[in-house]
Amino acid sequence: MATEAQIATEARPVGQSRTFLTDLVFPPDTNHHNTIFGGKVMAYVDKIACIAAMRHCRKPVVTASSDSFDFLAPIKTGEAINLEAYVTWTHNTSMEVFVKVESENLLTGEKRMTARAYLTMIALDEQGKPTLVPAVIPETEEERLQHEKAKHRYALRKQRKAEL
Template sequence: METKAKPISRSRSIQTTLVFPGDTNYHGTMFGGNLMKFIDEVCVIAAMRHCGRRVVTASTDSLDFKSPIRMGEAVELEAFVTWTRRTSMELYCIVRAENLETGERRETVTAFSTFVAVDEEGRPTEVPPVYPETEEERKLHESAPERYEHRKRRRLEQFSQN
């Protein structure tokens, strides 16, 4: 297993698709659940690009919907690893919608997800560290430990209630 640090840009993955009638609700906007599936898919690709292993979704949080995505628009999802721990990786995904007739593009959703690398038996396995190269990447990388602690507290509170 390669443990040499990799740049965030190495994991960057982009997926673009068209929003069809079957992807939309009665408002003519994309179903949130369909978008969540797309987010998970592009994040899996980015996570596997980073660690070169199979991965599983550990959590998705901070899924913030900013504007609706309409039928007939293109939806572009961009995901990349922002930070790593021993076996886990935080990924950031930004979703943009584009009206292909006018060229108007807008940010519609941002999300943070956590993935864990696993071996052939499904056991967590180590991932290489990641380092930022741009100002945006640096900000996301530096703020990741705080998000990690927040997720950790939320899980402890959630599972202590059960």
């Protein structure tokens, strides 16, 4: 039988963490411009990042940081919000998760990129302490590019924390 450390160190493909979420934007979800509240989008992003990270490591996780959360376009009442998330890179106990948000006009089929973000999630053991996570294996060209650039984003996060 494999030990916890062995299981945590067995690399897993990005596809194991890839997660999708679609929801319809209703009037209570929107502001006076009839576009979804930014905080609502952020909550969706945090939730889907959590699911993707847990699928990767099969452990409870918490959000450690949210980087580069960029709102690119609004999502209007009556449109669908489509989210995709996956683990791009890991380091000991942390996982970087990329989340892409699109809007979809369900009547025309038009889709628009509306937001994107990188979140760092930390895996926890039974005592609530950080625990080892498996490495990630990128499979597609997009995943390989995300994986390569993740080391630089990790260094920037470390630098930002040191400056605080």
